[in-house]
Amino acid sequence: MIKVENLNKSFDGVPVLKDINVTYEPGRCNMIIGASGSGKTVLLKNLIGLMEPDSGEICYGDRKLSEMTDKEKILLRQNIGILFQGSALFDFATVIENVMFPMEFFTDWSESERRERAQYYLEKVNVTGADDKYPNELSGGMQKRVGIARAIALNPKFLFCDEPNSGLDPYTSILIDRLISDLTKEFGMTTVVNTHDMNSILEIGDKIGFIHQGSMLWQGDRHTIFDTDCQELRDFVCANTLARNIIEGKA
Amino acid sequence: MIKNFLVSVGRYFLFMKMVFRKPEKWKIFWRQFVMEADKLILSSIILVGVISVFIGGVLVIQTASNLENPLIDKMYIGYMVRESLILEFCSTMIALILAGKMGSNISSEIGSMRITEQIDAMDMMGVNSAGFLVLPKVIATTLLSPLLMLLSLALGLVGGYIVVEATQIIPTASYITGIKAFYNGFYIFYSCFKMSLFCFMISSIAAFNGYYAKGGSLGVGRSSTRAIVTTSILILMADLMVTQLMLY
Numbered sequence: 223m224i225k226v227e228n229l230n231k232s233f234d235g236v237p238v239l240k241d242i243n244v245t246y247e248p249g250r251c252n253m254i255i256g257a258s259g260s261g262k263t264v265l266l267k268n269l270i271g272l273m274e275p276d277s278g279e280i281c282y283g284d285r286k287l288s289e290m291t292d293k294e295k296i297l298l299r300q301n302i303g304i305l306f307q308g309s310a311l312f313d314f315a316t317v318i319e320n321v322m323f324p325m326e327f328f329t330d331w332s333e334s335e336r337r338e339r340a341q342y343y344l345e346k347v348n349v350t351g352a353d354d355k356y357p358n359e360l361s362g363g364m365q366k367r368v369g370i371a372r373a374i375a376l377n378p379k380f381l382f383c384d385e386p387n388s389g390l391d392p393y394t395s396i397l398i399d400r401l402i403s404d405l406t407k408e409f410g411m412t413t414v415v416n417t418h419d420m421n422s423i424l425e426i427g428d429k430i431g432f433i434h435q436g437s438m439l440w441q442g443d444r445h446t447i448f449d450t451d452c453q454e455l456r457d458f459v460c461a462n463t464l465a466r467n468i469i470e471g472k473a
Numbered sequence: 474m475i476k477n478f479l480v481s482v483g484r485y486f487l488f489m490k491m492v493f494r495k496p497e498k499w500k501i502f503w504r505q506f507v508m509e510a511d512k513l514i515l516s517s518i519i520l521v522g523v524i525s526v527f528i529g530g531v532l533v534i535q536t537a538s539n540l541e542n543p544l545i546d547k548m549y550i551g552y553m554v555r556e557s558l559i560l561e562f563c564s565t566m567i568a569l570i571l572a573g574k575m576g577s578n579i580s581s582e583i584g585s586m587r588i589t590e591q592i593d594a595m596d597m598m599g600v601n602s603a604g605f606l607v608l609p610k611v612i613a614t615t616l617l618s619p620l621l622m623l624l625s626l627a628l629g630l631v632g633g634y635i636v637v638e639a640t641q642i643i644p645t646a647s648y649i650t651g652i653k654a655f656y657n658g659f660y661i662f663y664s665c666f667k668m669s670l671f672c673f674m675i676s677s678i679a680a681f682n683g684y685y686a687k688g689g690s691l692g693v694g695r696s697s698t699r700a701i702v703t704t705s706i707l708i709l710m711a712d713l714m715v716t717q718l719m720l721y
Contacts, residue, residue: 270597299599312589324598327497 223247224269224380224412226266232265234379240436244280248379248412251426255417255431257458263384265433266416270302270382271295282380283471300328303373303411305402309365311357311372317393320355321371328376336379343371344431347401359394374405379414381406387422399425420459423447432458488681491603492611505609511576513610513676514617519622520574521567525625528566529632533555537642547643551651554633556660563625564664565712568671571621572704576679577671579610580700583683583685584693592684607680611673618672619665626664658717670715671708678704 229242238261257349267273271282271287280287282298290298311320321340321343325331325440330338344350347367357365373381383402387395403426406413417423423430427444432455440452450456460466491691496502502642511644540550583606586592591705594603682700 260580271591272597296599301599302593303598304597306590306594308589312591313589326501326598327598327600386637423487 223283224279224414225279226265226269227279227281229265229268229280229384230276230423231261231268231273233278238436239268242429242433244438244441246412246414247409247414247429249410250413250428251406252412252414252429252431253417253423253427254431254433255423255427255458257418260433261436262416262418264432266384266414269414270304272301280460296297300324300376301379303376303381304379305369305373305381305386307334307385307471308461309340309357309362311365311368313357316354317349317358317360317368320357320368321375340371340375342376343367345364346374346405347371352468362389363398364390366390366394366398370398370405374411377409379411381411381414385411385415385417385419386415387419387450392421395419395421396425402426403428432460484679484685485681488603488684489677492534492607493681494601494604496604496608497600501605502609505605506613509609509613510617513578513614514619514621516700517571517574517621520570521621521625522628524567524570525563525628526632526635528562529554529558529634530627530636532562532629532638533633533648533667547647548654550643551633551648552654553651555630555652556627558629559660559664563622565665565708567586567621567673568618568668568708569611570616571704572675572708573701575614575632576654576675576701577697579676579679580597580683580686581605583680584686584696585683585690586686587686588689588693603680603684607684609645610680611676614672614676615669617669622660622665622668626661647713663715666719667712667715670711674707674711675704678707690708 224246226242226244226246229239230263231239241267254265256262264273268275273286274419277391283297287295311317312323315323318337318340319344322336324338325339329336341353344353347365347366348372349371352360352364352368357368360368368385383401386398386402390398399422402413402415405411415422417427424444424447427447429443430441430447431438432452433438434454440450440455442450446458447455450459493710533550536550536553537547538558540547540553583592586606592602592606595605633652634648637643638677639646679700682696682703683693686696688695
């Protein structure tokens with residue numbers, strides 16, 4: 223479980239996150255949603271420790287991130303898997319080497335054990351027969367899948383995904399969403415997905431936090447998102463004609 | 474401007490502190506070391522070889538055209554060519570050429586990894602990205618670059634020999650006697666030391682610029698240019714200081 227309490231962050235005196243309070247639970251797809259520039263990426267970077275908050279606390283289980291030593295942070299990071307927006311696969315390594323990379327550093331498994339395990343995860347994300355290809359030989363969707371396989375290669379307790387569907391067609395997007403959701407439930411991970419894609423939100427949003435101009439204005443799930451009284455969220459959701467028609471039809 | 478300079482110097486030393494942390498696994502470090510030695514040192518052999526052969530030949534012609542006094546023994550031409558190669562060309566000039574080749578290679582490689590979040594991905598796994606990416610490059614270039622210097626010296630002398638043989642600008646025997654005359658082993662050590670120092674500067678400064686690259690592909694290009702310009706100036710300054718310290 224990840225708990226965020228009274229988190230504030232500003233840049234050059236301009237507040238970007240204001241008093242954020244949220245809890246992310248294991249086995250669920252927790253989503254941070256909001257328009258571009260609303261502060262969701264800054265929140266994600268604070269959560270994973272790439273930025274430090276001005277005030278407030280982030281707790282992993284019962285440990286406060288701000289009180290962890292460098293060594294504890296390194297250990298924590300070994301329990302965190304991250305899927306970056308651009309996949310961030312290593313150019314110098316093949317598909318299988320990318321997935322084996324964290325295992326090579328943090329396990330004592332033999333080469334054959336690592337290979338076997340990497341192949342298991344690649345099968346999990348439906349990437350087969352591409353072991354020896356380099357990232358630039360893969361499609362965007364394949365790169366995301368390999369990125370997911372690498373992120374979960376050490377059985378992390380926490381999975382963070384930064385806009386996992388950006389640049390993907392709707393069909394592939396749904397496949398990636400379902401994959402993240404299935405793996406979250408199968409491995410009991412605490413998954414946090416940063417997105418503004420309504421399809422994703424409606425497909426896998428077990429818990430949703432809506433950020434607007436740095437404040438978390440609404441929390442709920444995909445079943446209640448259309449029933450909200452929050453005008454800013456309604457404007458965000460109804461930016462899409464289909465969603466607008468659904469809401470008007472419902473009304 | 475002075476503040477920016479001091480900030481950059483401070484960041485460079487903090488960066489080097491990260492680079493010189495104990496590797497997570499020595500096996501991975503040595504594998505990377507061999508790969509970097511191949512990519513940075515072995516791949517420079519042809520460039521260094523071609524340049525050295527031609528410069529050796531040119532030095533023979535230039536020295537001969539400046540030593541036409543019949544009272545000066547022709548063997549001094551071979552001697553002066555050898556000393557020019559050892560003292561300056563094979564270390565400083567080759568290092569300046571390598572600053573372009575190796576510097577841009579290192580800076581653009583690490584810079585592209587930075588802007589495509591590959592370095593963030595490594596950090597988030599708990600891997601010391603600076604140590605993994607930069608330490609093998611710095612160690613490989615620092616330890617193995619003296620071999621390039623020695624190769625350059627040998628091929629420079631061969632280049633001179635080819636010109637002497639082809640043009641008979643001086644008798645071949647005089648050239649051979651000259652390149653063997655008044656041999657001072659300390660000069661070889663001095664030149665190897667300079668080469669190691671310069672290659673340490675090339676790899677670490679280029680890596681530093683790439684590691685903190687920002688602003689997309691244009692930023693990578695800028696960091697590459699900055700790395701080459703900075704390294705070239707620093708090599709010349711260090712050359713002056715090391716020469717003063719070691720030869721006087």
